[in-house]
Amino acid sequence: FIFAAVATTKQTPPSPRAMPARRQGVRQARVALSGVAGVLVLSLGTLAAMGVRGPQQESLGISKPMAPPRSAAVAAGPRALLRRPRSACGRVALRPRVSIPASGTGNAVSGESPEIPLSAKPVTVKLKDGEKEVYVIGISHVSRRSVDQTEALINAVKPDAVMLELCLARSGLLMKEEDNFGSVKDDRAFYVAGKIKLAGLPKEPGFPTEEEVLEWIGVNDLQPGQPLTRPNFDQLQRNLLNLGIFSSARIQADSPPPSSVPLYFSRRRIWYRLFGKKSYMPWELDEDAPKELFPVYPLGDLMLNCTERTGMLATIQSVTLRGDIPEDLGDLEGMIKEWFAKTKSTVRTFMLARKHILSKQPDSRIDFLGGETPNVCVIIQDRASLRTSPKASNTGMEVTVYDGKGAGIMPIQVQGYAVAKVPGAEDGSQWESERGVKWRSWDDSEAEKAPTSLQEYLKNPAAAKIGEFLIGRFGKLQDKAARKCKINPGEAWQTAFTSAVNNRAKMVVLGDQLALITQAQMATKLFNRLLFWFSTGLLTAAGGYAAQENPEVLRSVMEQVENPHFLLYGLAAAQVAGVLASLYDPVRTMQDFARQKGASIEKKVEVTTPLDLTSEPTLLEGEDALLNWPDAQNIVLDQRNEFMADTLLRMVRGKELRCPAYVNFQNNDSKDVLQRFLMGSDASDDTCPEGVGLGKFETPEIKKVVAVVGTAHVHGIREEFERLKREDGGSR
Structure with a gap:
């Protein structure tokens, strides 16, 4: 609009003398309106840049328009995705809105909850413990969609607390x-x-x-x-x-x-x-x-x-006393001159005088005036005898300094x-x-009991190096895939944290098992498998060497093979190569996954079946490939699912937590918010060590919790939560 107005004004106008008065007035009005419109557009742009936005649809609980059926769009061709449906008369048809029940009666599942936004329903499961509610949302660590779904859910539910699939070792995310x-x-x-x-x-x-x-x-x-x-x-x-x-x-x-x-x-x-x-x-x-x-x-x-402080006075000629002078003070003037002659320091002289005065009259305000001149004045006020007690002086020399500046003082x-x-x-x-x-x-x-470093759970350095290489390589590739989708590492956790603060949550709990424990167990399994097959390959190669040195040993067994030792050497090489390939296979899968474009990655990690309808863990392509490692199902999923489900149950039942949390504290004057890092009352040596953070907290009353975890954990947490609830006496 501005460019159009400028282009209009840049056209060469006729001479004002030749232009009729009416046309000249119309042209001036057009130019004025264009200027006003330009100012309005720039003002609106500035407000938008400063973050002044209208209310979000989902945050207010307004239902979103229903998208046309996907099958109909595909049947009509790919361009149908870009068009809105039309009515029989050719006009654009209005999309119907979704009808949401007014109350949360019915099953405790995500599809029937009025609080869960439409975008987050497929990946959210709602659990209940009596009147307490737990919303477990499954995310992909590489998806922009998951970040938006997490923010929408927390804004809609406004929970008392948020639990993240993090721990003390991973708090840096x-x-x-x-x-x-x-x-x-x-x-x-x-x-x-x-x-x-x-x-x-x-x-x-x-x-x-x-x-x-x-x-x-x-x-x-x-x-x-x-x-x-x-x-x-x-x-x-x-x-x-x-x-x-x-x-x-x-x-x-x-x-x-x-x-x-x-x-x-x-x-x-x-x-x-x-x-x-x-x-x-x-x-x-x-x-x-x-x-x-x-x-x-x-x-x-x-x-x-x-x-x-030095270099104030070269000599003291006179000392004047004013105010409430104690009767037994003695010859203070003579003592000050004597102290100055010994110390050659104005500060030390005044400090000795202050000590002497306070010994005779403890509740006194003392001011030393004239510290930059040879004539010193000492003012003493007995604060106990005054109706309005003056502010107590500390050293008595505050009057010689103003805002950090004074004689002999180096300014800031x-x-x-x-x-x-x-x-x-x-x-x-x-x-x-x-x-x-x-x-x-x-x-x-x-x-003083705070550990100097997090405990080493893996004593075998060889296993630690192997686990660090494979798990570290997998994590870097996962970060690469996330950047393809325009998100930074840990952005889902950061968004959940910020949303929890904006919605006045009491705390953000890091409710996962310590990552070092999981990594140590996984590295041990990888090392044991590698050691087993390397040993097997070594024995096979030793058999080949023996057959090469003594051909008669295997001739009765392998009569059809001309050189059996070559076969054994090949078998040994295949055993070693096979175990290396199997251990590196999840990394290779993640490597191929990270090479794809962002749109393709987003499509492959999209959850098509609602998580509340699944009967087994929902594994996402690429990022869940590490479950192909030996015993990863138990180490990566089962143990951590039990730990996080136990944390959630402790939260809603007000029991002591065995994990750390960021607790919300607000300044009663400025309304700024400080998130203090505190340990749960059930402190342990691994997940919740004593002495770390600022202290420990008691679990408050929590009615609603949002748990942000990986998609593969949702099913296991739901099963473990129900099991632990039954063992702890059922619903409350």
Whole structure:
């Protein structure tokens, strides 16, 4: 429309003198309307780019139009897929809408549930435990369709909790590739620190202790898992300098422990391409706006390196005392001059004077004025005797510093920030569980039990190398197939995580068995099969060598064979080659699958038969080829199905979980959301080790759960859930 208007205006007009007045007025009105239309189009485009969208059909529970029958489209030819059906009079016929029951009576299956979106019905199974509901959705790890189905289901059900087919070892899949720690600039990242310590504090008499200084600068008020940004770190430095006893302050972070896991922080983000840098908007500005999760990268212990402030005074000529002076204070003026003569330091002199005053009058506010001049004034206020108690001073030298600047202080270099300071202890805001999840942080003794690395379940290095090669190669090919379908590795988990936060779920549970256990068992099976057939081939080759050296040995057995040793050598080679080919066959199948185009991959992993109607696991082409490995059905499916079904039953029955979870905590001021990584109360040594994360939580009341798992797991989880429910006393 804009280009058409511009093209019209670019035509060479006649001279205004020769143009009648009426035509000239019409032309001016046309140009004005074109300009107004252009401004409206640009405004709408900008709003669309910033993410202002209308309501989603499925999120509001509105039924979608029914597509024409697939068989009719095929019968009419391929072009019929691109046309809408027409009525007898030739007009476009309106497609009928699907009628959905108003209540969820009937079987607990996906086809009759009013809450499940149409797009997710074929891949969703609904389980019930009394009034509690569990929605198990089967996904393909390489399909864009699965990502959209997962998001639609969570938005429609709005569950109390979401369970993912992940574990502690695979929690890294929740982080997007662009959020990798190595690719994030420091001024745009969020961090969580370990213990905060102080270095460089003088041990001279009168100086405060490390505990006092950390309390004064607000470290003790930081809550567990508090996200910190560059402005927060600069504020810590500024708080140190504002005490007036340090000339410089630097922050140094140690490397995080091996068992550390990132937290996640949710805040609405405006489209950053419009503004050059990522900009953020607090959640309270739009309660229903979609939020984006940002990783909170773990750091080790944070060391605050400080230097004593020097070079303020060359001499002290006079000392003036004002305020509520204690009667037994003594000759403070003479003592200050004497202390300064010994220490040659204004800071140390004032710290000795502060200690002496507080020993006589403990609840006092002390201010040392004139620290940059030879004439010093000491103001003492007894806070207990005043009607309105003034704010307590810490060192008494705060009045000599303003915003981290003062005589003898090295100022902080600030170049501006791309993110705002995260709310925390300074503004009095608290991170609270919006849905009432109870938890506690680890104490020092429990935190020390955190493993330095995840336990090695496979002691055989040869088996570990073989399993790592085959399983790792299979995973890389699976990622390649996913990229063909325009999705990144782990995008289904990331979408489920974000949707859970946007729908105010209490927690996101990583409910799978530890991947290292599965990998160790699988690698052992692969190694044992390889070892068996290699040994068999070696024995066959040894028999061939014996036949070659002593031809009479096998002549009675193989009379028709001229050179039997050649046959044995060939049999040995075939045995070794056969076992290698059988072990690599799933990888080769995945390799051929990953070479196809994205549309072909999407079509092959599409579920045609609803999962609630199947009587056996639904295996997808390509990505489920690893089940051809020896005993993979038991290791990869059966054991994990039982573990995940047990997790789901524990969730809806309020029992202690034996797996970790990201628990939702909201700031009561800014409405930002922090996902704290916590362990279940039923801590174990493998899936839920003690000391990892920030603490442990108690399972809250959960009425609705959405479980996001691979398609091959859905049938087994359904069977195991019903079995465990019967063993635990039936439905409740």
